[in-house]
Amino acid sequence: EADIYQTPRYLVIGTGKKITLECSQTMGHDKMYWYQQDPGMELHLIHYSYGVNSTEKGDLSSESTVSRIRTEHFPLTLESARPSHTSQYLCASSDRGGTEAFFGQGTRLTVV
Amino acid sequence: KNQVEQSPQSLIILEGKNCTLQCNYTVSPFSNLRWYKQDTGRGPVSLTIMTFSENTKSNGRYTATLDADTKQSSLHITASQLSDSASYICVVSDRGSTLGRLYFGRGTQLTVWP
Numbered sequence: 001e002a003d004i005y006q007t008p009r010y011l012v013i014g015t016g017k018k019i020t021l022e023c024s025q026t027m028g029h030d031k032m033y034w035y036q037q038d039p040g041m042e043l044h045l046i047h048y049s050y051g052v053n054s055t056e057k058g059d060l061s062s063e064s065t066v067s068r069i070r071t072e073h074f075p076l077t078l079e080s081a082r083p084s085h086t087s088q089y090l091c092a093s094s095d096r097g098g099t100e101a102f103f104g105q106g107t108r109l110t111v112v
Numbered sequence: 113k114n115q116v117e118q119s120p121q122s123l124i125i126l127e128g129k130n131c132t133l134q135c136n137y138t139v140s141p142f143s144n145l146r147w148y149k150q151d152t153g154r155g156p157v158s159l160t161i162m163t164f165s166e167n168t169k170s171n172g173r174y175t176a177t178l179d180a181d182t183k184q185s186s187l188h189i190t191a192s193q194l195s196d197s198a199s200y201i202c203v204v205s206d207r208g209s210t211l212g213r214l215y216f217g218r219g220t221q222l223t224v225w226p
Binding site: 092103104105 | 146148153154155156157158201203205213214216217218219221
């Protein structure tokens, strides 16, 4: 079983609130990713990281930000949540060669 | 443009039957192709991974094939079970960048009826 964890699993918050979605992995993977997935739709890459202090924006424009201060930790922050941010957010990590890629269980975010 | 197309979009089969899901991709240069199973509300779980030199890989009742020349892959599920009901996602990785980007298909939603 993959050692990548996301918290919280479910979150309902009000518009304008600041939130941080947590993602941690214990596999020592250099690469980590955040994806956004609406129901029945494909995963869209919103952020990725090659390693510590390396972060890049993905394909889908997102108002969120990420940080990578430690190898095992890749939190995603929304400074001011809006209803349009309602979605499932999936975190993943992979080894340097890209042969292993594991996903967390996801955080289902609802902004009311 | 790197793309991954899956078909059918959805599929309903009876328990015990076999089925085959398709994946076509244009990702280049190709590194590997994975099939994931995603249960509703959960993260994807890897079923198989194949590199350029592999043309078939099995994992229990799941068998994936890869034709790197035609850029096609299939996932065959044998003797389906109710627990196979899920979305099956084809993911292709490139090796054109240091990241090894992952490109996702939209998935095939499989429903197995008793």
